[in-house]
Amino acid sequence: MAAKRSGAQSKRSHRKKTDAPPRSEPPLSLERIVATAVELLDAQGVDGLTMRQLADRLGSGVMSLYWHVDNKEGVFDLALDAVLEYRGPPQIVEAQDWRTAIIHMLEDWRGSMLRHPWSASLLPSRTLGPNILGRLELLSKTLSGAGVTDADMNVAIWSLWNYVMGATITRASFDRSDDDMDAAQQRLTSLSAHYPTIERTRLLLDNDWDGVFRNGLDFLLDGFAPRPGGVGAPR
Amino acid sequence: MAAKRSGAQSKRSHRKKTDAPPRSEPPLSLERIVATAVELLDAQGVDGLTMRQLADRLGSGVMSLYWHVDNKEGVFDLALDAVLEYRGPPQIVEAQDWRTAIIHMLEDWRGSMLRHPWSASLLPSRTLGPNILGRLELLSKTLSGAGVTDADMNVAIWSLWNYVMGATITRASFDRSDDDMDAAQQRLTSLSAHYPTIERTRLLLDNDWDGVFRNGLDFLLDGFAPRPGGVGAPR
DNA sequence: TCATCCTATGGTACGATGTACGAGTCAATC
DNA sequence: GATTGACTCGTACATCGTACCATAGGATGA
Numbered sequence A, B: 001m002a003a004k005r006s007g008a009q010s011k012r013s014h015r016k017k018t019d020a021p022p023r024s025e026p027p028l029s030l031e032r033i034v035a036t037a038v039e040l041l042d043a044q045g046v047d048g049l050t051m052r053q054l055a056d057r058l059g060s061g062v063m064s065l066y067w068h069v070d071n072k073e074g075v076f077d078l079a080l081d082a083v084l085e086y087r088g089p090p091q092i093v094e095a096q097d098w099r100t101a102i103i104h105m106l107e108d109w110r111g112s113m114l115r116h117p118w119s120a121s122l123l124p125s126r127t128l129g130p131n132i133l134g135r136l137e138l139l140s141k142t143l144s145g146a147g148v149t150d151a152d153m154n155v156a157i158w159s160l161w162n163y164v165m166g167a168t169i170t171r172a173s174f175d176r177s178d179d180d181m182d183a184a185q186q187r188l189t190s191l192s193a194h195y196p197t198i199e200r201t202r203l204l205l206d207n208d209w210d211g212v213f214r215n216g217l218d219f220l221l222d223g224f225a226p227r228p229g230g231v232g233a234p235r
Numbered sequence C: 001t002c003a004t005c006c007t008a009t010g011g012t013a014c015g016a017t018g019t020a021c022g023a024g025t026c027a028a029t030c
Numbered sequence D: 001g002a003t004t005g006a007c008t009c010g011t012a013c014a015t016c017g018t019a020c021c022a023t024a025g026g027a028t029g030a
Helices: A031-042 A053-059 A063-066 A073-085 A100-115 A117-123 A130-145 A152-176 A178-190 A198-201 A210-224 B031-045 B052-060 B062-068 B072-082 B098-115 B118-125 B131-146 B152-175 B180-188 B196-200 B209-224
Strands: none
Touching: A031 A053, A031 A063, A031 A073, A031 A152, A053 A063, A063 A178, A063 B098, A073 A117, A073 A130, A100 A117, A100 A152, A100 A210, A117 A152, A117 B118, A117 B152, A130 A152, A130 B196, A152 A210, A152 B072, A152 B118, A152 B152, A152 B209, A178 A198, A198 B131, A210 B031, A210 B152, A210 B209, B031 B052, B031 B072, B052 B062, B052 B072, B062 B152, B072 B098, B072 B118, B072 B131, B098 B118, B098 B131, B098 B152, B098 B209, B118 B152, B131 B152, B152 B180, B180 B196
16 A cells, blocks of 8 residues: 655755755655656666666665655556646637647647657556546546537547557657667568558658647547538548 | 577477476477467466566476577567467458458457457557558558558558557556456546546446447548548548 | 654665576487 | 587576665654
């Protein structure tokens, strides 16, 4: 279960922080641990996060971490949710239609994950933290306001979720290895006898990922809650 | 580098299987290694595959594996591609329209991954093996025949890929932990003040995953290549 | 004042993992 | 008989998560 956590640390005491840097790290706290974990994950990827490295960066002993955190899984959960906060659409957008609001939230979601590429592949296999639940709630509420019935709601939400997750995970893992993609496309070329079509369209190169994302999203939204004007496929 | 691989193994000799374990296992081979790895992954999940366990099941020493395989990553790559073979649609379907063919292939793809739940989350981060490339080629060729231009092709393919991957990864990880989902929904109920809408629609329970998948897929396909009778947006 | 307790830290140690290294076996070939 | 190349595997090591336990210091009560 959850280790006890200091709700409030009144203590400021005589920690000199401002002058000499020699010995004095600030005390451990959940916030510092999570923030440092995110740094480490951003810098080194999922495999780069080890409890020892984390402790090193925090200037603490390894086992001290375990007073604040259950185990390494817990660090992942917290780092993940930390990265998925949503502050809501800007004022300008707020008054606009539901479709704009939804697209804003989903693109922000995707953007947040791509800024921390380790997060995308982590999310599906982990218990849903408050920030994700908040996004799902917002999505539900907005769709509900747009006329989607409760009966159709879960289908709509999960389809959108699936789409966002797939797009983001794919993009994030290809992102990490552009060289690999080049190599793969080269390999493809040498095998063009077997894969003529995808070789011809250069499937593995030069893709407009943002455009792809937006495009498919439009189709899905059209399907769930058609636009009045019945606009077709843009582009 | 790839280790050398025995093209032919003449030795068949005497195979015992499960009774006395003394000496007589069949010789190692890539095929046997991959098949056993898949068994192990199916039984224990991604974390359950260790080189030692794999060797145990094969009745060999751990290091013997490394003559056939570069490293553990290689085992993953091979197991993954092994699971993704596609034999094509049955004869009855073959003559039918492109839409049926595509849906058949994508549902088969999803089905294969769900039969081996570890495979879905592995796929995006790994180099594309021949079986996956084959599926992509088939998809391209079919869409091309359906009138999708080369310019629109990559957008269509990647949207479908994203959707299939997202749906399958999500389903596979929820699948593994129905209890967790119950627990999550319970937690949700206790927090219904914060998440009233998703609590009301019981988002985390009782979902018709197959239906969701098929539904969103229809919307996407309508978007890319509208049906003549046209439910979706005209282009 | 001292004794006690809670919060918080971290050293040591253990079992598990992937795999480098190099010695071993055996059949085919010269 | 000697050599070679395909294949097997025991040993050893670095690295990981973390259980266990000793410790320190402030707060509290006597």
